[in-house]
Structures are given as C-alpha cells and as structure tokens.
Amino acid sequence: MLLKDRIAVVTGAGSGIGRAGALMMGREGAVVVIADRDRASGEAAAEAIRAGGGRAEAICTDVSDDGQIERMIGTTLERHGRIDILHNHAGIQVGGPLTEVGSEGMDASWRINVRAHFLASKLAMPAMIAQGGGVIVNTASNSGVFYDHEMIAYATSKHAVVAMTRQMSIDYAKYNVRVNALCPGWVDTPFNDPFIAQMGGRQAIEDYVRTKIPMQRWATAEEIAEAILFLVSDRSSFMTGQALVIDGGESIA
Ligand code: NAD
Numbered sequence: 001m002l003l004k005d006r007i008a009v010v011t012g013a014g015s016g017i018g019r020a021g022a023l024m025m026g027r028e029g030a031v032v033v034i035a036d037r038d039r040a041s042g043e044a045a046a047e048a049i050r051a052g053g054g055r056a057e058a059i060c061t062d063v064s065d066d067g068q069i070e071r072m073i074g075t076t077l078e079r080h081g082r083i084d085i086l087h088n089h090a091g092i093q094v095g096g097p098l099t100e101v102g103s104e105g106m107d108a109s110w111r112i113n114v115r116a117h118f119l120a121s122k123l124a125m126p127a128m129i130a131q132g133g134g135v136i137v138n139t140a141s142n143s144g145v146f147y148d149h150e151m152i153a154y155a156t157s158k159h160a161v162v163a164m165t166r167q168m169s170i171d172y173a174k175y176n177v178r179v180n181a182l183c184p185g186w187v188d189t190p191f192n193d194p195f196i197a198q199m200g201g202r203q204a205i206e207d208y209v210r211t212k213i214p215m216q217r218w219a220t221a222e223e224i225a226e227a228i229l230f231l232v233s234d235r236s237s238f239m240t241g242q243a244l245v246i247d248g249g250e251s252i253a
Contacts, residue, residue: 001029012090014041016189020221021228026054133176169241185247214249
C-alpha cells in the first residue's frame with residue numbers, strides 16, 4: 001500500500017474527481033477525511049471507502065466559510081494528531097468575459113478557488129512542519145496554465161492557484177513539505193453541467209470535446225485519481241512546485 005496509515009484531508013470529495021481521488025487514497029491505506037459541503041454525498045463517499053475495507057470519515061465543510069475550514073483542520077488534528085496529505089479540491093466555475101462577470105462572481109471565484117486553498121494550507125502547515133513533512137495538492141485546472149475564451153474569473157483564479165502553489169513549494173521545501181498543483185482538462189463530472197447547459201446540451205459538448213481535444217475524448221475521474229495518487233504518494237518524492245496537466249493534449253494543441 002502506498003499510503004498506509006497516512007492521514008488525508010480532501011475537500012470537495014463528495015463527487016467527481018475529489019471522490020475518485022479520496023477512494024483511491026482509501027484503497028492505498030490512508031485514513032481519509034472527506035470534507036464536502038453536501039453532507040449526504042460526503043457521508044456516502046466515506047461509506048464507500050469503509051465498504052471497500054478502508055478507513056474514512058466525513059466532516060461536513062463549506063470551504064467558502066473560514067470557520068468551517070478551521071473546524072475541518074482542527075477536528076482532524078484533534079482526532080488523528082497529524083495531517084500527512086491535504087488535497088484542496090473544491091472549486092467553482094463562473095463563466096463569462098470581463099463585461100459579463102459581476103464582481104460577486106469574481107469574489108466567489110477568489111474565495112473558493114484560491115483563498116480556501118490558502119487558508120486550509122496555512123492551518124495545516126504548522127502540523128506538517130512539526131511532524132517532519134507532508135504533501136499538499138491544490139486543484140487548479142488546465143485553465144491555470146493556458147487561456148480559454150470567456151472565462152475571466154475561472155482562468156484568473158486557477159492561474160493564481162498555480163502561482164500560490166509554486167510560492168508555497170519553495171518556502172516550505174526545507175521542511176519536507178511538497179506542494180503541487182493538479183491541472184485536469186475535461187473530466188466528465190457534474191461540475192460541467194452548467195457549462196453544458198450554456199452550450200446548448202450534451203451533443204454540443206460532445207462535439208466540442210471530439211474536435212478540440214487531441215485525444216478526442218473526456219477524461220474519467222479515475223484517470224485523474226491516478227495523477228492524484230502519484231502526487232500525494234512517495235512516487236513523486238522529489239517533485240514540488242509543479243503544475244501537473246492531465247488534459248488529453250488540449251492545452252498544447
Ligand atoms: P463535482 O461537481 O463532481 O464535485 C464537486 C464537489 O465539491 C461536490 O461534491 C460539491 O458538493 C463540492 N463542493 C462545491 N463547493 C464546495 C464548497 N464551497 N465547499 C465544500 N465542498 C464544495 O466536481 P469535480 O469535477 O470534482 O471538480 C471540482 C474541482 O475540479 C474544481 O476545483 C474544478 O475547478 C476542478 N476541475 C474540474 C474539471 C472537470 O472537468 N470536471 C476540470 C478541471 C478542474
């Protein structure tokens with residue numbers, strides 16, 4: 001097992017990529033703390049890990065609320081005494097160009113995509129230093145390394161995640177804390193439902209994916225979970241400050 005007895009916290013782990021990564025961590029022996037704002041899906045993800053013979057618990061957490069992030073980290077440290085892995089995954093996508101995105105859309109993107117990663121990492125870091133090391137994965141997107149049309153709030157906040165990850169990584173490498181960014185492309189999860197509706201339905205997005213992505217298909221959440229496992233395990237033991245892009249070639253096409 002790659003993560004035997006490691007304590008892992010994953011935000012937004014009730015669905016999609018976060019859930020697939022959390023399940024994989026559970027299969028690899030980690031004790032997984034599922035932190036999702038949707039209580040039912042968080043509990044279901046924890047139950048799925050336990051049903052597979054792993055260890056997991058859910059702490060209902062809305063990462064847009066500072067107090068709830070403090071509770072998530074504080075409760076984990078009280079119960080387990082350490083945090084080996086922090087995967088800051090929950091995020092939102094507010095679509096549109098500059099003239100159509102309201103200030104509140106920009107503020108929400110900053111708060112959930114960037115500030116929540118900042119605060120959770122800030123609160124977990126002293127424990128990671130004291131215990132001799134740890135791993136942080138910040139979910140960005142391939143929109144954190146290239147530019148898409150009409151995505152000002154999403155692209156700006158996701159580029160900020162990559163910048164913040166790189167800055168954290170050089171400041172804390174000497175404490176044996178590795179920090180990397182996860183940059184998926186199109187992954188078929190409920191996250192894209194609003195964009196699919198905006199595009200005019202399922203067929204429109206299927207046509208888009210087939211023509212715009214060199215590999216001509218979506219990723220599965222499980223394919224991204226493989227990259228998460230690599231980043232949180234010792235398999236990437238000399239890797240820090242990197243943005244790992246898994247997007248079927250979209251960002252370089
Ligand atoms: P998803 O919709 O399948 O799951 C998101 C989960 O996050 C849900 O369980 C939801 O309840 C939870 N969540 C939402 N807001 C939250 C909050 N404020 N606090 C706590 N939990 C919250 O989504 P997904 O596909 O796993 O994507 C989520 C993350 O992955 C985002 O950061 C997104 O930018 C990134 N991402 C997704 C894709 C994609 O195509 N799916 C591509 C690139 C990056």
